[in-house]
Every structure is written in C-alpha cells, then in structure tokens.
Amino acid sequence: MLKLSIRRSRSLAWLLLAAHIAALTLVWLPAMPPWLGAPAALALIASLFFSLLRVALLKTPQAVTAIEIGDDGAIAVQTRDGAWHPCRLSGDSFVSAWLTIMVLRQENRHAAKHVVLVPDNVDAEDFRRLRVWLRWAGKRATEAA
Numbered sequence: 001m002l003k004l005s006i007r008r009s010r011s012l013a014w015l016l017l018a019a020h021i022a023a024l025t026l027v028w029l030p031a032m033p034p035w036l037g038a039p040a041a042l043a044l045i046a047s048l049f050f051s052l053l054r055v056a057l058l059k060t061p062q063a064v065t066a067i068e069i070g071d072d073g074a075i076a077v078q079t080r081d082g083a084w085h086p087c088r089l090s091g092d093s094f095v096s097a098w099l100t101i102m103v104l105r106q107e108n109r110h111a112a113k114h115v116v117l118v119p120d121n122v123d124a125e126d127f128r129r130l131r132v133w134l135r136w137a138g139k140r141a142t143e144a145a
Helices: 010-028 034-056 124-135 137-144
Strands: 002-005 064-069 075-079 084-089 100-106 113-117
Touching: 002 124, 010 034, 064 113, 064 124, 100 124
Parallel strands: none
Antiparallel strands: 002 064, 064 075, 075 084, 084 100, 100 113
C-alpha cells in the first residue's frame, strides 16, 4: 500500500502565477479590443485565484490532501473536508521527475479530479514510489479499465 500526504507547494504557486501572467500578456499583446480583452483577463485572474486556492494552497474543501493506493491498485483520495473518494486512474495522467498530474475519475461524477504533485508538496521517497507505480502498474490499470 502506498499513502501520500500532500502539502502546500510554494513552487507550484509560483509556477501557476508565471503561467497566468504569461497568458495575460498574450491576451493584451495583439492589441485586442477592450470589449474582448477585459473579459479574457478577468477569466484568467479568476482561474489564477481558483487554481492557487485549490491546487497550490489546498484551501478549498475539494482540494486533495492525501492519496492512497492499495496493493490491488485501488485508488482513493482524501479531500480537505476529510472525505475519502474512490477513484480510477485515467490514461491522461502525466508523469515526470519534477511534475506529476494524476487524472482520476470518480464514480457518478462527470468531471475528472486532477491531482498535481511536485517535489515540494510530497515526501521525496513516496513521490518516487508513486511515479514508478504510475509508469508500470498504473499503466496496466488504465489499460484494463
């Protein structure tokens, strides 16, 4: 069994801020008319605020604070409100040494749950074990689903 506790991430907060600033710059660079640029800028600012609270700072009730993977490959996530949710791994997940994005599907839910992991928000050894599991056992689990 593998259990990861997820902490707040300063590096993820900075990464989200940089990506949103870059997107805001692209909105205003082509001299977009204000009636089109202003709503796009507001949407990006709202996206930044929501992303920071949910993904980097783990402040919303839906923020994932723990992941548990059983020996049988069953996955469950714990949200900030304390509830555990059984999930299945989607093949759209991304795994690398510095960033892992788990795309998880819950029963009776249309939208996927995305769990973003970086080296400073999980234990280093647990992060390594998760990445190995996702590359090998996780790949087989998504193919079987």
